[in-house]
Amino acid sequence: MTTAIPNKDLAGQRIIIVGGGIGGASGALALALRGAEVELYEQHFEFKEVGAGLQIGPHGVKMLERWGLKEKAIAGGYLPDNMVFKDAVTAETILDMDFGEEFRERYGAPYLVIHRSDLLNLLLAEAEKHGAKLMTGYFATGAEEDEEGVTLTLKNLNDGEQLVEVRGDVLIGFDGTHSIFRQEIVQDAPVPSAYVAYRGTSNMENETEDAKKINSVVGYIGPRCHFIQYPLRQGEMLNQVAVFQSPRYLDALIDGSEVPEDWGNNEEFKDAFSHTNEYIQSRLGNMWLNNWWQMADREPLEDWVVNDRIIVMGDAAHPPLQYIASGAIMAMEDSEVFAVFAAEAAAQGELNWGTVLREVSDERAPRCNRIQTTSRFWGEMWHVDGVARHVRNEAFRQAERTGWYRYADWLWDYDPSARAYIENPELGKLPPALRDWEYLLHKIDRQREEGKEGAEITL
Numbered sequence: 133m134t135t136a137i138p139n140k141d142l143a144g145q146r147i148i149i150v151g152g153g154i155g156g157a158s159g160a161l162a163l164a165l166r167g168a169e170v171e172l173y174e175q176h177f178e179f180k181e182v183g184a185g186l187q188i189g190p191h192g193v194k195m196l197e198r199w200g201l202k203e204k205a206i207a208g209g210y211l212p213d214n215m216v217f218k219d220a221v222t223a224e225t226i227l228d229m230d231f232g233e234e235f236r237e238r239y240g241a242p243y244l245v246i247h248r249s250d251l252l253n254l255l256l257a258e259a260e261k262h263g264a265k266l267m268t269g270y271f272a273t274g275a276e277e278d279e280e281g282v283t284l285t286l287k288n289l290n291d292g293e294q295l296v297e298v299r300g301d302v303l304i305g306f307d308g309t310h311s312i313f314r315q316e317i318v319q320d321a322p323v324p325s326a327y328v329a330y331r332g333t334s335n336m337e338n339e340t341e342d343a344k345k346i347n348s349v350v351g352y353i354g355p356r357c358h359f360i361q362y363p364l365r366q367g368e369m370l371n372q373v374a375v376f377q378s379p380r381y382l383d384a385l386i387d388g389s390e391v392p393e394d395w396g397n398n399e400e401f402k403d404a405f406s407h408t409n410e411y412i413q414s415r416l417g418n419m420w421l422n423n424w425w426q427m428a429d430r431e432p433l434e435d436w437v438v439n440d441r442i443i444v445m446g447d448a449a450h451p452p453l454q455y456i457a458s459g460a461i462m463a464m465e466d467s468e469v470f471a472v473f474a475a476e477a478a479a480q481g482e483l484n485w486g487t488v489l490r491e492v493s494d495e496r497a498p499r500c501n502r503i504q505t506t507s508r509f510w511g512e513m514w515h516v517d518g519v520a521r522h523v524r525n526e527a528f529r530q531a532e533r534t535g536w537y538r539y540a541d542w543l544w545d546y547d548p549s550a551r552a553y554i555e556n557p558e559l560g561k562l563p564p565a566l567r568d569w570e571y572l573l574h575k576i577d578r579q580r581e582e583g584k585e586g587a588e589i590t591l
């Protein structure tokens with residue numbers, strides 16, 4: 133049973149968090165709300181998020197509600213009426229998902245879109261209000277556990293890189309996809325997806341009449357690319373994301389030649405949408421050209437526990453591709469699950485950190501593995517060409533006619549107190565009909581391992 137928050141269930145527990153992204157900020161808040169003594173260390177001199185919009189589905193809004201931030205987030209964000217998928221070649225609508233009353237009742241929360249920095253600032257301010265200590269300019273170099281707790285070593289970048297040590301009862305590595313703590317579990321590398329994202333925002337006041345009418349999350353999906361639009365900040369701002377497959381990246385992978393460092397550069401961007409509808413092409417002038425994001429995830433990790441005092445969460449544990457818009461939400465759910473499990477154990481007088489960390493990993497890893505794998509699948513489905521594109525469009529139309537909730541329930545209807553994945557780890561698997569699907573990047577690797585080269589490799 134979960135007790136009301138704020139409470140003092142974790143009073144006296146010293147919790148160290150490394151990383152001040154949305155994950156670390158959520159962790160600091162969820163634990164400060166249970167009375168823990170939280171210290172968060174961020175390497176940068178200020179807390180900041182790169183990029184603009186974040187979609188926060190009802191599974192994320194429910195976390196904000198638990199932490200008392202739902203109304204503030206909605207006031208600063210935007211509640212889209214629906215999510216509309218369109219074919220990127222014809223601009224025809226193929227699926228319209230209504231986010232009205234029925235949706236909100238089913239999932240217990242609305243669908244929100246919000247500026248990344250607005251969400252980060254809300255979480256940090258609230259965490260600080262509840263007593264979390266938030267430190268910037270500290271770079272974590274490693275941590276050692278012992279019988280009594282954990283010692284974190286940091287370089288204090290505010291003071292000539294002097295080494296400092298801090299003590300805690302437990303440490304959460306919320307240190308992102310290049311986590312130093314993940315490395316202690318597995319020495320894996322990011323898996324680049326061959327897709328690259330360009331982002332851009334504009335002031336709605338200066339926008340076209342068409343753009344001013346956008347009150348949805350709109351996704352144009354098409355061969356090897358997609359284009360997303362949605363309003364932010366109560367409609368004052370328009371957020372756009374243009375994503376495409378880099379031919380140079382893919383060619384290098386197939387040839388086995390060196391991958392160019394600047395794959396997805398402006399030259400490639402210039403041609404990447406020439407096969408799409410003219411509306412999309414007319415919007416590309418608004419994208420930022422000085423930066424692009426080479427999309428990558430990592431292979432799912434079965435166990436997040438480094439040792440009895442250290443765990444990884446957020447992108448450090450499960451960096452996803454962005455296609456089901458849940459990376460930040462997974463980090464928020466991780467935080468709440470960690471706080472609920474720890475607070476429950478403490479309230480029962482049975483707080484053993486090793487046990488809590490294992491329970492958190494057992495609940496969260498299967499769910500996040502499914503989200504990571506589904507994101508790969510969903511991305512591939514968006515980007516198909518030829519006859520597969522027509523079949524995909526028909527499947528989307530069919531889902532609208534016969535009801536799409538059944539495809540989304542597992543994602544959006546999550547209760548962090550219910551231990552559903554501990555009770556039934558099968559929930560973490562793809563549905564049986566999809567189990568023999570093979571991720572494109574794995575397919576290329578497999579064929580190379582079988583000795584195929586160049587044109588022998590089929591996609």
Ligand SMILES: Cc1cc2nc3c(=O)[nH]c(=O)nc-3n(C[C@H](O)[C@H](O)[C@H](O)COP(=O)(O)OP(=O)(O)OC[C@H]3O[C@@H](n4cnc5c(N)ncnc54)[C@H](O)[C@@H]3O)c2cc1C
Nearest residue numbers: 151153154155175187272307308446447457458459460461
């Ligand atoms: C194009 C794109 C669109 C996306 N859209 C969505 C979306 O709509 N919805 C959604 O939920 N998610 C989305 N995501 C995913 C989401 O942005 C991430 O999953 C999420 O922000 C991860 O948060 P995090 O705190 O775990 O990691 P990060 O944001 O990477 O934060 C890690 C922090 O740790 C710090 N750090 C790292 N190492 C150290 C160290 N040694 N010492 C001290 N500090 C350290 C870093 O400086 C950083 O601040 C999207 C991602 C992309 C790329």
